[in-house]
Amino acid sequence: QIQLMQSGAEVKKPGASVKVSCKASGFTSGFTFSNYGFGWVRQAPGQGLEWMGWISVYNGKTNFAQNFQGRVAMTTDTSTSTAYMELKNLRYDDTAIYYCARGYIFCTGDNCSVVLPLDSWGQGTLVTVSS
Amino acid sequence: SYELTQPPSVSVSPGQTVRIPCSGDALPKEYVYWYQQKPGQAPLLVIYKDNERPSWIPERFSGSTSGTTVTLTISGVQADDEADYFCQSADTSSNSWVFGGGTKLTVL
Numbered sequence: 001q002i003q004l005m006q007s008g009a010e011v012k013k014p015g016a017s018v019k020v021s022c023k024a025s026g027f028t029s030g031f032t033f034s035n036y037g038f039g040w041v042r043q044a045p046g047q048g049l050e051w052m053g054w055i056s057v058y059n060g061k062t063n064f065a066q067n068f069q070g071r072v073a074m075t076t077d078t079s080t081s082t083a084y085m086e087l088k089n090l091r092y093d094d095t096a097i098y099y100c101a102r103g104y105i106f107c108t109g110d111n112c113s114v115v116l117p118l119d120s121w122g123q124g125t126l127v128t129v130s131s
Numbered sequence: 132s133y134e135l136t137q138p139p140s141v142s143v144s145p146g147q148t149v150r151i152p153c154s155g156d157a158l159p160k161e162y163v164y165w166y167q168q169k170p171g172q173a174p175l176l177v178i179y180k181d182n183e184r185p186s187w188i189p190e191r192f193s194g195s196t197s198g199t200t201v202t203l204t205i206s207g208v209q210a211d212d213e214a215d216y217f218c219q220s221a222d223t224s225s226n227s228w229v230f231g232g233g234t235k236l237t238v239l
Contacts (some may be wrong), residue, residue, distance in 0.1 A: 001187070030176050039228065041174075049166075049174065049217050051228040099173055113226045116219065117164045119185065121173040 002026040002099055004122035011128045012090050020125045022100030033057055033081040037103045038115030040074065040085045042096040043124075050097075054114040057088040058105045061112065073127065090129045097124040133157050135218050135231035142237040143208050151203040151234045163201040164219045165194060167212075168233075174217065179204060199219030205236075213238045 007021040024033055037056040041049050053064035057075040062074050073086045083100055101118035135155040143149040153163055164182050166174035176185055179202055182194035191206045203210055218231040 039138075041230075044212040048233040049168075050178070051219075051230060054228070065227060073204075101174075115226075115230065116162070116221055117176050117179040118166075118174075118219075119176045121175070124173055 001120045002102060004120055005100075005104065006100060007121040007123045009126040009128070011130060014090055014092060014129055016090050016129075017020075017086060017088040018090060019084055020098050020124065020127070022083040022085070022098070022122050024081045024083070024102070025080075034078055035105065037081040037105055038076070039103050039110050040072075040075075040117055041099045041101060041118075043099070044093070044096040045101055047096075050096075052085070054103060056112055056114050057083070058106055060114050061114075063113070087127075089129075093130050095127065095129045097126050099124050105115050133222060133229060135220060135229055136164075137216075137218060137231040139232070140235045140237065143205075143239055144239045145208055147167060147208055148204060148206045149208055149236060150198050151205075151216050151236065153202070153231050154200045154218060155229075155231075156199055157222065158196070158199050158201055161220045161223065163196075164192070164222065165203045166219065167194075167214045167219045169214045169219065172194045178188075208236075208238055210238050211234060 005023045027083040039054040040052040055062045057076045075084045078095045100122040102120040103114040140212045165178040167177045178194040193204045215233045217233045
């Protein structure tokens with residue numbers, strides 16, 4: 001497992017954007033941040049887990065859940081081993097804990113994607129949308 | 132995408148065996164992953180690829196498959212096993228992921 005440290009809690013107004021960071025450390029010898037991908041998952045108060053999307057650090061490829069397409073962006077910064085998730089046009093029902101988690105890269109020829117499992121998780125970032 | 136279905140809750144006495152099912156039409160051809168989540172904590176991977184156990188998970192946790200249902204089994208349940216358990220799978224045709232609704236395990 002690696003360690004994932006997420007940014008602190010945020011309070012935002014409806015219509016605003018939030019950007020959550022996820023800094024990775026503790027990679028074992030021979031493997032680096034660029035060898036992996038990251039998934040983002042959120043959990044509304046008292047609810048289950050909801051997959052938002054993933055990003056491959058290896059080739060920058062992203063894949064977003066249909067519910068978030070057009071509103072979410074995911075990026076990475078290899079110089080700081082940090083993944084980012086930005087959610088735009090926030091609504092009240094976006095109030096949730098947002099988690100990053102490490103996934104693995106699987107390639108078929110030149111087509112590389114992020115695959116399960118998610119074996120290391122950040123501590124979560126509470127985003128509250130309130131006027 | 133598709134759905135994964137779990138019972139909302141199960142209960143068991145300490146020392147007994149509990150089975151938590153996860154059903155979905157695509158499960159015969161897609162792997163299932165199980166996560167344990169205790170209150171106030173992030174999820175923890177307990178089973179991957181239907182029945183593989185990470186090194187940090189005790190042998191009491193196991194997984195099995197039968198048709199469209201994958202089952203997480205916890206043997207010799209302990210009070211510390213009380214948590215929410217979520218199954219997860221992927222739709223490899225679209226590279227999208229899905230979670231089951233979660234099952235709350237109560238240790239009586």
